[in-house]
Amino acid sequence: MTKEQLQQEIIEKVREYYALAHASRQEFIPGASRINYAGRVFDEREMANATQAVLEFWLTSGKWTKEFENKLAAYLGVKYALMVNSGSSANLLAFFALTSPLLGERQVKRGEEVITLAAGFPTTIAPMIQYGAVPVFVDIDECANIDINALESALSPKTKAVMIAHTLGSPFDIARVKAFCDAHNLWLIEDNCDALGSLYQGRKTGSFGDIGTSSFYPPHHITTGEGGAVYTSNPLLKKILLSMRDWGRECFCESGVDNTCKARFSQQCGELPYGYDHKYVYSHFGFNLKATDLQAAIGVAQLEKLESFVAKRRANHARLCELLQGVKRLRIIQAQGESEPAWFGCLMIVDSDAPFTRNDLVQHLESRGIQTRALFAGNITKHPCFTHLENGRDYRIVGDLARTNAMMERGLWVGVYPGLEQAQIEYIAKEIREFCNA
Numbered sequence: 001m002t003k004e005q006l007q008q009e010i011i012e013k014v015r016e017y018y019a020l021a022h023a024s025r026q027e028f029i030p031g032a033s034r035i036n037y038a039g040r041v042f043d044e045r046e047m048a049n050a051t052q053a054v055l056e057f058w059l060t061s062g063k064w065t066k067e068f069e070n071k072l073a074a075y076l077g078v079k080y081a082l083m084v085n086s087g088s089s090a091n092l093l094a095f096f097a098l099t100s101p102l103l104g105e106r107q108v109k110r111g112e113e114v115i116t117l118a119a120g121f122p123t124t125i126a127p128m129i130q131y132g133a134v135p136v137f138v139d140i141d142e143c144a145n146i147d148i149n150a151l152e153s154a155l156s157p158k159t160k161a162v163m164i165a166h167t168l169g170s171p172f173d174i175a176r177v178k179a180f181c182d183a184h185n186l187w188l189i190e191d192n193c194d195a196l197g198s199l200y201q202g203r204k205t206g207s208f209g210d211i212g213t214s215s216f217y218p219p220h221h222i223t224t225g226e227g228g229a230v231y232t233s234n235p236l237l238k239k240i241l242l243s244m245r246d247w248g249r250e251c252f253c254e255s256g257v258d259n260t261c262k263a264r265f266s267q268q269c270g271e272l273p274y275g276y277d278h279k280y281v282y283s284h285f286g287f288n289l290k291a292t293d294l295q296a297a298i299g300v301a302q303l304e305k306l307e308s309f310v311a312k313r314r315a316n317h318a319r320l321c322e323l324l325q326g327v328k329r330l331r332i333i334q335a336q337g338e339s340e341p342a343w344f345g346c347l348m349i350v351d352s353d354a355p356f357t358r359n360d361l362v363q364h365l366e367s368r369g370i371q372t373r374a375l376f377a378g379n380i381t382k383h384p385c386f387t388h389l390e391n392g393r394d395y396r397i398v399g400d401l402a403r404t405n406a407m408m409e410r411g412l413w414v415g416v417y418p419g420l421e422q423a424q425i426e427y428i429a430k431e432i433r434e435f436c437n438a
């Protein structure tokens, strides 16, 4: 038997294993079955790809990673995508890229400001604090995205960038945010972690800003287990991102390849001796945020399904909204005009004068087997990690963040992921209606 034949046999067995262990869906029993807010959706193709990558045993990033990066970039309509080991790493890398001295005047320096949201995920803003930049928090609008009207009042001579997420997959008003950034020479980072496949004016979110980021943690639109990506169409930013992802090195050889620049031993770099091995020349203080081929192999199979996943998310969200039409004491958060979200979930907010609290509704749903989530941190500035920071020095708050606080106090969301079928969506709607209309 040749190694190719043996590999084929192993992969056949893995396919059989999938059919036996994972393929059958448990029957949905209203009230008894659990309805998760999200989860991985996969079949034998992900398992076959992962097995092939295991048998190849390259282990680090390699040919699968290249394939995944190229296909992701093509999907998004951007020039470059780099895979990393999480969405948080993608945000870390995207933000730190803006601190590169290679950006000259536009480099974000310590003490300079980045406009962002307090309503969202912590690692959208953590890199700013970690570096010593100053996040400037503005409120959200009715769509739970950045309040465009607050942008001008957030601006100061120290503002260098805007870094925000498309809340739960629903695009913010990109045209107006971009116009603001262009008018004031600011970078725009789109945290696209919850929005892969969302459209704004017919174009994919993540492709508008200077840098976009993705997460492939299992609840997200596609998964690689842990994993993420940064993307850009700007060659200089790509060079910086690559350097910072890969230890800060100047060398851009693929893993396992030497001398791509054809000048490995014939360059003058910094104050090093002439011809110092370019593989070990460092132009940044970097990280190692690479993912592995095992993850990328799974991602390649997931990418092929992405459009069908997105369609299912949209259909589930639309059906849930339809069934919840006219529900009392609850507002379902809608998308803004020019967008077609690839919804991460269905976000809602309990009326301030409702005779029940958000937690009452949450407990009701959870007790009926329906998993719920808050809008991540709610208001990140209220968390213990902010206790030792000073408003006005380490961060700034613009206005009163009234809508952010309302979302923290009265917001919740339920799932619309592709693993949910009609019956489950109908059951979620029925339980919400019965509770809220009672």
Ligand SMILES: Cc1ncc(COP(=O)(O)O)c(C=O)c1O
Residues within 6 Å of the ligand: 086, 087, 088, 089, 091, 120, 121, 123, 124, 165, 191, 193, 194, 215, 216, 217, 227, 228
């Ligand atoms: C908006 C947003 N940004 C970043 C992340 C971080 O992604 P990861 O969990 O892959 O680190 C998440 C996680 O869900 C997220 O929702």
